[in-house]
Amino acid sequence: MKIPDESKTYTYKDWLVWEGRWELIHGKAYNMTPAPSSEHQFIVGELFFALRNFFKNIDCRVFVSPFDVFFSENGNYEHPDHVVQPDISVICDEKQITKKGCYGAPTLVVEVLSPSTALKDYNEKFAVYQQFGVKEYWIVDPVNKMIHVHGLSDGYFTKRTTYGEKDELKSFVFKDVMIDIRTIFKIDR
Numbered sequence: 001m002k003i004p005d006e007s008k009t010y011t012y013k014d015w016l017v018w019e020g021r022w023e024l025i026h027g028k029a030y031n032m033t034p035a036p037s038s039e040h041q042f043i044v045g046e047l048f049f050a051l052r053n054f055f056k057n058i059d060c061r062v063f064v065s066p067f068d069v070f071f072s073e074n075g076n077y078e079h080p081d082h083v084v085q086p087d088i089s090v091i092c093d094e095k096q097i098t099k100k101g102c103y104g105a106p107t108l109v110v111e112v113l114s115p116s117t118a119l120k121d122y123n124e125k126f127a128v129y130q131q132f133g134v135k136e137y138w139i140v141d142p143v144n145k146m147i148h149v150h151g152l153s154d155g156y157f158t159k160r161t162t163y164g165e166k167d168e169l170k171s172f173v174f175k176d177v178m179i180d181i182r183t184i185f186k187i188d189r
Contacts (some may be wrong), residue, residue, distance in 0.1 A: 004029035012079050021066055022076045024083045032085060037112055039142055043112050044087045046184045047140070051090060060092040067096065068101030069109075071132045077103040078118075079187050082128055087112045087140075087184055105133045107173060112140040126150075136173045145185045164169070 003019050004010055007083050009027035021032035033127045038043075044064060065087050070080040080103075088110035089095055096104050109129055111121040121139055129137050130152065137150040137157060151159030151172030163169045171177035 008033065012081070012083065017046070017085055022083075023101065025083055025128055026082070028124075030117075030124075031122060032119075036112075040112050040114050043140055043142055043184055044110075047110055047112075047138075047179070048088055050109075050179045050183075051088065051177070054174075055090065060090050061094070061097060063089045063091065063102070068097075069106060070101060070103050071105070071128060071137075072103075076121075082132075084125060084128065086110065086125075105129070105135075108136045108138070108171070109134050110138040111139065113142065126157070130155070136171060142185065146182060147184070 001171060004014065004022065005163040005187035006029050007187055008029075010024060010029055011027070012024065015022060015029075017022045018029070023030040023032060023142055023166040034148075041057070046062045047063060048124070049095045055062055065085045067085060067089060069084050069086060069089055070077050071082040086106070089102060089106040090108035091102050096102050111125060124142070126137065133152065133155075135152045139148040139150070145165035147163045147168065147169055149161045149163065149172065153159055159172055161170075164182050167181050169179040169181055
């Protein structure tokens with residue numbers, strides 16, 4: 001086991017022996033520790049509950065991090081190019097689900113921002129999710145109590161709606177998914 005130098009580039013073979021939780025995006029190592037804040041986990045839990053309740057694991061399966069999603073430029077998942085751990089993944093093609101995680105793009109990905117991951121979620125992950133065809137990407141901003149919903153159209157996240165804490169979120173892909181955002185950000189401290 002070893003810990004990568006975040007200034008160097010790596011491959012999936014390197015990723016396999018790293019100590020701890022890491023993501024690999026365009027050869028760059030991203031540390032997934034320390035654990036997220038209680039507010040982050042509360043929001044992830046509420047969104048997972050809402051999505052899991054909606055899908056009931058019938059047509060789509062809902063997974064919460066830590067859960068590896070593998071992306072491969074050439075379809076070779078024995079040696080993928082990118083490994084990420086979205087906060088929530090909704091996978092509607094059972095053939096993508098393996099013992100290791102998910103091979104290829106989930107239908108919906110949710111990332112809850114934290115100070116240490118915000119730039120990566122807005123930039124590197126946004127680009128990877130778009131490139132590999134994630135149909136819908138939610139970026140949850142706990143500080144501003146907003147959720148940015150991005151929908152894929154013609155290979156790009158061209159559809160975008162931002163919902164505030166008093167709104168009801170509506171999915172682009174799943175027309176019946178509606179979430180009262182007040183419940184998502186309502187954590188008592």
